[in-house]
Amino acid sequence: MAGPAHPKAMTPSKPGRTRTAPPQMPASWWSHPRIRTYLLFDATGLVYLLLGLVALRVIWALGAGPEVWDATLASLSSPLYVAFHVIGLVSVIFVGVRFFSFFPKSQPPRIGPAKPPPQPVILAGLYVAWIGVTVLFGLILAGRIF
Amino acid sequence: MRHFLLRIEPVIWLLFGQGLLIGTMLLTGWVLVVGIGVPLGLIDPAALSFDRAHALGSNIIGRLVLAALIVLPLWKGAHHLRHLSIDFRGAERDVVVAPILYGIATVASLLGVLAVARL
Amino acid sequence: MSESKKTFVITRFDPDKDEVPKTQEYEIPVHEDWKVLDAINFIKDEVDPTISHRWSCRMAVCGSCGMMVNGEPKLTCKTRLSDYGDRVIVEPLANFPVIRDLVSELDGFMEKFQAVKPWVIRAKEEAGAVSASNPPKSSKGTFVQSAAELAEFKQFSLCINCMLCYAACPVVANEPEFLGPAAIALGHRYNLDSRDQGLDERNEVFRGEGTVFSCSFANECSEVCPKNVDPAAAVNQAKFGAVIDWATSLVLPRPGASKEGGK
Numbered sequence: 217m218a219g220p221a222h223p224k225a226m227t228p229s230k231p232g233r234t235r236t237a238p239p240q241m242p243a244s245w246w247s248h249p250r251i252r253t254y255l256l257f258d259a260t261g262l263v264y265l266l267l268g269l270v271a272l273r274v275i276w277a278l279g280a281g282p283e284v285w286d287a288t289l290a291s292l293s294s295p296l297y298v299a300f301h302v303i304g305l306v307s308v309i310f311v312g313v314r315f316f317s318f319f320p321k322s323q324p325p326r327i328g329p330a331k332p333p334p335q336p337v338i339l340a341g342l343y344v345a346w347i348g349v350t351v352l353f354g355l356i357l358a359g360r361i362f
Numbered sequence: 363m364r365h366f367l368l369r370i371e372p373v374i375w376l377l378f379g380q381g382l383l384i385g386t387m388l389l390t391g392w393v394l395v396v397g398i399g400v401p402l403g404l405i406d407p408a409a410l411s412f413d414r415a416h417a418l419g420s421n422i423i424g425r426l427v428l429a430a431l432i433v434l435p436l437w438k439g440a441h442h443l444r445h446l447s448i449d450f451r452g453a454e455r456d457v458v459v460a461p462i463l464y465g466i467a468t469v470a471s472l473l474g475v476l477a478v479a480r481l
Numbered sequence: 482m483s484e485s486k487k488t489f490v491i492t493r494f495d496p497d498k499d500e501v502p503k504t505q506e507y508e509i510p511v512h513e514d515w516k517v518l519d520a521i522n523f524i525k526d527e528v529d530p531t532i533s534h535r536w537s538c539r540m541a542v543c544g545s546c547g548m549m550v551n552g553e554p555k556l557t558c559k560t561r562l563s564d565y566g567d568r569v570i571v572e573p574l575a576n577f578p579v580i581r582d583l584v585s586e587l588d589g590f591m592e593k594f595q596a597v598k599p600w601v602i603r604a605k606e607e608a609g610a611v612s613a614s615n616p617p618k619s620s621k622g623t624f625v626q627s628a629a630e631l632a633e634f635k636q637f638s639l640c641i642n643c644m645l646c647y648a649a650c651p652v653v654a655n656e657p658e659f660l661g662p663a664a665i666a667l668g669h670r671y672n673l674d675s676r677d678q679g680l681d682e683r684n685e686v687f688r689g690e691g692t693v694f695s696c697s698f699a700n701e702c703s704e705v706c707p708k709n710v711d712p713a714a715a716v717n718q719a720k721f722g723a724v725i726d727w728a729t730s731l732v733l734p735r736p737g738a739s740k741e742g743g744k
Contacts (some may be wrong), residue, residue, distance in 0.1 A: 261442025
């Protein structure tokens with residue numbers, strides 16, 4: 217264990233009578249496969265923040281009139297934007313898979329008298345909703361419905 | 363500041379959670395069509411002509427969906443980046459990092475609501 | 482019985498002599514069916530009696546023998562040596578101050594543990610409540626609980642306080658105030674208990690300095706938990722409860738709500 221943890225991690229408010237060595241974290245804790253997945257999950261925060269800002273830019277342009285709208289849509293064809301959106305798609309799917317796998321067990325066993333459905337049912341419902349919303353929203357945006 | 367962060371945590375967590383849940387569901391189709399499909403010419407760009415896009419976005423349901431699409435991912439992003447900062451020795455700098463991230467999300471959210479409102 | 486040799490790299494720290502912990506290597510013959518704890522006990526008994534480590538039951542119920550084995554928190558009495566190569570690194574639990582060798586300082590954990598009020602809280606003691614001076618005379622007076630009510634929290638009551646979850650948690654490592662997985666799971670266990678009425682008190686703790694919202698859902702606590710308590714589930718259910726508590730406190734302010742954020 218090479219890396220020190222926070223010097224006060226798990227330290228009692230009143231020190232004991234014995235001198236202690238400071239708390240340590242495992243060396244290269246971030247290289248553990250599970251931790252790497254977790255850090256990657258947190259790092260998608262940057263992608264989501266940017267996706268939100270890009271969506272803001274696009275919708276802002278929609279309110280600014282046809283010329284601005286056409287120019288903004290055309291700018292989305294630049295390789296940089298397309299590459300970002302490919303990363304965005306991978307991130308969104310990764311986040312969905314990991315978050316939905318954790319979602320069922322995070323539900324309280326009971327809210328008042330109401331019990332949530334069994335965990336596999338919640339998980340299946342999430343995937344049905346995810347695919348359903350994506351297909352519906354995608355078809356509407358692509359001009360296939362409405 | 364730390365006390366203020368503690369007080370607003372339930373609100374942040376709700377927005378963050380909905381960013382994960384609703385944000386992810388909406389972003390998948392959005393990125394597929396607007397980010398990849400139309401720019402690469404896989405989908406007829408006429409689908410996103412100004413008139414059609416404006417008609418889709420300016421009704422009440424369209425406005426709600428677009429507002430959620432802009433606002434929720436911002437909070438998912440800001441909150442996760444805050445966690446990432448803390449995971450790398452960030453407990454002390456959190457009183458600076460968190461307000462900056464949440465500040466960005468707040469300003470962008472207000473602009474997002476404005477953008478949707480003026481459609 | 483087949484025998485082979487393995488090298489153990491063990492953390493040594495003597496608070497009277499050492500400035501910082503160091504390591505010492507021991508090459509010993511090991512049996513195929515040994516657990517990691519058996520090897521450490523062999524070293525202490527046969528090679529170097531100065532090694533300090535905690536252990537007791539050898540059957541994964543006492544929770545004493547948690548250590549880092551090759552960088553991962555493990556209950557050493559439950560960890561097969563055959564799963565490791567020729568070099569096994571044994572260290573004291575991560576994220577805890579070290580008293581000596583493989584022995585961690587537990588007082589910080591005990592403070593967090595007590596902070597969540599891990600006992601049944603009643604709004605007021607009923608006349609018929611059972612106590613030492615008032616033993617149960619009939620079924621009236623005890624708190625009757627159905628099997629279904631027990632099932633709601635039973636999983637979270639199986640914690641053996643081995644603290645592996647604290648050694649695994651990246652938030653515990655970086656945020657000293659955080660209540661941490663086992664303590665929140667225990668508090669949540671009482672919140673789910675049909676006999677308990679301490680929800681408001683515990684939610685104040687959950688939303689205080691050691692806030693449950695510090696959890697970033699790495700899920701590491703649940704990965705390393707030797708008793709499948711799934712603390713990550715408890716912590717995130719507790720966040721849900723804290724949000725409901727916050728929402729209701731907006732509508733129905735309760736006495737003491739102004740002290741929010743205080744410990």
